Amino acid sequence: MLFRLKSFGLPRRLPCHATRSLSSLTQRTAAHYPYYIPRNSKGSLPVYTDIRNNGTRFLLLVRNIDGDVQALxxxxxxxxxxxxxxxxxxxxxxxxxxxxxxxxxGRWKHNVVDWLLQKGF
Known part of the structure; x- marks a missing residue:
């Protein structure tokens, strides 16, 4: 059976082209700030919304900041x-x-995430 599969010509994998890793690209362009915001385990920025008081109070949480939080x-x-x-x-x-x-x-999660991405995080 395996011989028959080989004779039909199974599709071969396409050649993988080497690309630069994201870390090597960001090391050259990233600015150095007195604070750092590491990404969470899923690769997203740790920016979360919290809605309280039956939807009348909107809080935005930026968690796990390393370094000078006051400067941020x-x-x-x-x-x-x-x-x-x-x-x-x-x-x-x-x-x-x-x-x-x-x-x-206010509801500014997208504004904060965009601002952090512009800073290089």
Whole structure:
């Protein structure tokens, strides 16, 4: 039976082309910040939403920050939204357990994830 399969010509695997790994590409382009946000076990950024008070209070959690959390909070509060915008006036960032950020004021998960991706995380 195995001989027959060989004679019909099973499809062969396509040649695998070597590519640069993601880590080698990000090492050259990544900036050095006093903080670092490692990805979770599924490869995503650790940014989570928490909805409380029957849907009237939206919290955004950035978890497991290594390094200077205060510097991340300061930089995020100044550069996440343009100064003078309604979003910037609602933005409230607090630090929890010296490793987590809690962002209050709106539904901004996609804005925060995009901001972190632009920073190279």
């Amino acid at each position: 909070a300061q930089e995020m509060s100044t550069s996440l939204f343009p100064s003078g915008s309604p979003e910037a006036s609602k933005l409230k960032i607090s630090i929890n357990r010296s490793k987590h950020l809690i962002i209050q004021g």
